[in-house]
Amino acid sequence: MNIEQINEGHKGYFKASENDAEAGRMTYTWVGDTKFIIDHTEVNPEFNGQGVGKKMVLAAVDYARKNNLKIIPLCPFAKATFDKNQDLQDVL
Incomplete structure (x- = not known):
């Protein structure tokens, strides 16, 4: 997979694909330059x-770690993923 x-100015998204089919999309909005x-x-x-x-949440975490950013998970799925995985708490 x-x-x-894709960053589009104030917004962006992570897109998962397999064999040219879009498997999923996770959207985000920038809050300043660091979140x-x-x-x-x-x-x-x-x-x-x-x-x-x-996998998309983990890609966002990897991006945040590499760029010294923080994530605010307002999406219920993303929030649940962070709540279940203590090893992701450093980017909150």
């Missing part, structure tokens, strides 16, 4: 149960 990040809010995570139904949402 390929995860790519972003994950506001929505959506997985296409044919990819349910394959961990697509978590």
Whole structure:
């Protein structure tokens, strides 16, 4: 599965794809220069149960760590992922 990040000024998203099919998308909004809010995570139904949402959250965490950023998970899925994984707390 390929995860790519697209920044579009004040907003952006992480897109998961496999074999040229979009598996999911997680959108975010920048809050200043050092934080972003994950506001929505959506997985296409044919990819349910394959961990697509978590892979996108982990890609966001990796991006935040590499760029010394913080994440505010307002999306219920992203928030639940952070709550269940203590090793992700450093980017909150």
